Amino acid sequence: MPKQQRAIGTRAAILRGAAEAFGRNGYGSTSLADVATEAGVTKGALYFHFDSKEAIALAVIGAQHEASIALGHRMLDGSLPGLEAIVTMSLELATQLCTDPVVAAGIRLTMESSVFSSPIVGPYRDWMAVCEELLGRGIAEGDVAVGTDVAAAAHFIxxxxxxxxLVSEALTGREDLDRRVDEMWALILPALVAPDRRERLLGLPTRLRAARAAAASRS
Amino acid sequence: MPKQQRAIGTRAAILRGAAEAFGRNGYGSTSLADVATEAGVTKGALYFHFDSKEAIALAVIGAQHEASIALGHRMLDGSLPGLEAIVTMSLELATQLCTDPVVAAGIRLTMESSVFSSPIVGPYRDWMAVCEELLGRGIAEGDVAVGTDVAAAAHFIxxxxxxxxLVSEALTGREDLDRRVDEMWALILPALVAPDRRERLLGLPTRLRAARAAAASRS
Incomplete structure (x- = not known):
């Protein structure tokens, strides 16, 4: 049992180290030796747990996508109106990207995965499916304009x-990400919201952000 | 002179080969040997022209950005209304991405450049500056709504x-790119266009695409 627990601890350390190394330098420019150094394990331990660099990258992507899409599934299962749930997801995902190295690395590796033996497309499709479902609810709830092509909208958002x-990371190391997400919504929401809810819903990101800040200061 | 011409030819072959190799496998997973093989030159010839892999990647990015931003500068110098010019740029750039390996590789390398000794941020800033200028003209021309935050809009577009x-490449090898660009505009234009021009301008991408197709079939 202690042996098994140690193995689990080593595997977690490898994933954290891999996230740091891949997140900083990308897939192609990170070697297995870099991952071992960052994780504080031997290359032997690395090979005990993973067959290849690609296998480690896939594990990081898997861990990230599991954590991130859980947010999407909470929204699908929860009671927030559809449109509010989508905007909430974007704010939360931005926070995850800025605070969780595994999320930042997983998203970077997904973008770089055309070099893998098979490129990673599942996460894109999963997010689009969650968005599409929530936009459909938004129509039923009267927030999203009737006649909106929810598949096309989800495929753009x-x-x-x-x-x-990506550009926020390149230009500011994600320092301006919150602001850029707000600006994104300012340019997308007018196409989405039902005409009679414009006044209330165009300010949705600002309102949700204020509520999150208030909740954070209480806790 | 023949010697100098040969050198120019070799340099061009290296750039084309590098674009193919980097475009297919990304920066990190492409070696100098891959570039030499793809270009049909010796590693010696490669080192005669370039100091390092990064130097070759920078040359590809430079060639791509020069070709792509020339489009932006033609729009700034031309007579098209600002909003029409921005949409035209996006259609043209999509075509370049699908038909010119140097453009596809340059944009990929720019996205991957956080691993370079200094990341590439100029192209993002250049495109934002062109967009911002054209959006400003759009306001003066009455197409873009008065009060639009042109800096924020340019920083999102x-x-x-x-x-x-990026996602079109991952999911379909860019086969659906034209359609996705049209859907992008369908979701952004309602926030941008002046209320009294909505009817005419929301169909702008469709109209421009039809005009391009007609022009192509005439030539």
């Missing part, structure tokens, strides 16, 4: 967020 | 396009 966080 | 082409 997710890549738009991908681009916004 | 450019990353949004980056994300759209």
């Amino acid at each position: 997710s890549p738009a967020f991908t681009g916004v966080q | 450019s990353p949004a396009f980056t994300g759209v082409q």
Whole structure:
């Protein structure tokens, strides 16, 4: 049992080290030796747990996507209105990107995965499916304009967020990410919200952000 | 002179080979040997022209950005209305990405450049500056709504396009890029266009695409 626990601890250390190394230098420029050094384990321990560099990267992507999409599933299972849930997801994901090295690395590796033996497309499709479902609810709830092409909208919102966080990282190390996400919504919401809810819903990101700040200061 | 011409030819071959290799496998997973093989030159010839892998990648990015931003500068110098010019740029850039390996590689390398000795941020800033200027003209021309935050809009349009082409490449090898660019505009234009021009301008991408197709079939 202690032996098994040690193995679990080593595997977790490898994933954390891999997230640091891949997150900093990308997939191609990170060697297995870099991962071992960052994780504080031997290359032997690395090979005991993973067959290859790609296998480690896939494990980081898996851990990140599991943590991130859990947020999407909470929104699907929860009671927030659909449109509010989508905006909430984007704020939360931005926070995860800025605070959790595994999330930052997983998203970077997903973007770089065209070099893998098979590119990673599941996360893009999963986010689009969650968005599409929530936009459909938004129509039923009267927040999203009737006639909105929810598949097309979901297929834009997710890549738009991908681009916004990528450029925010390149230009400011993600320091301006919150602001850029707000600006993203300011340019997308007018196309989405039902005409009679414009006044209330165009300020949604600001309102949600204020509520999050208030909740954080209470806790 | 023949010697100098040969050197120019070799340099061009290296750039084309580098674009193919980097475009296919990304920066980190491409070796100098891969570039030499793809270019059909010796490693000696490679080192005669370039000091390092990063230097070759920078040359590819430079060639791509020069070709792509020339489009932006033609729009700034030309007579198209500002908003029409921005949409035209996005359609043209999508075509370049699908047909010119140097453009596809340059944009990929720019996205991966956080691993370089200094990351590439100029292209993002250049595109944002062109967009901002054209949006400003759009306000003066009455197409873009008065009061639009043109800096914020430019700072979203450019990353949004980056994300759209990235995800289109991952999911379909850019086969659906034209359609995704149209959907992007369908979700951004309602926030941008002046209320009294909505009817005419919301169909702008469709109209411009039809005009391009007609022009192509005439030539």
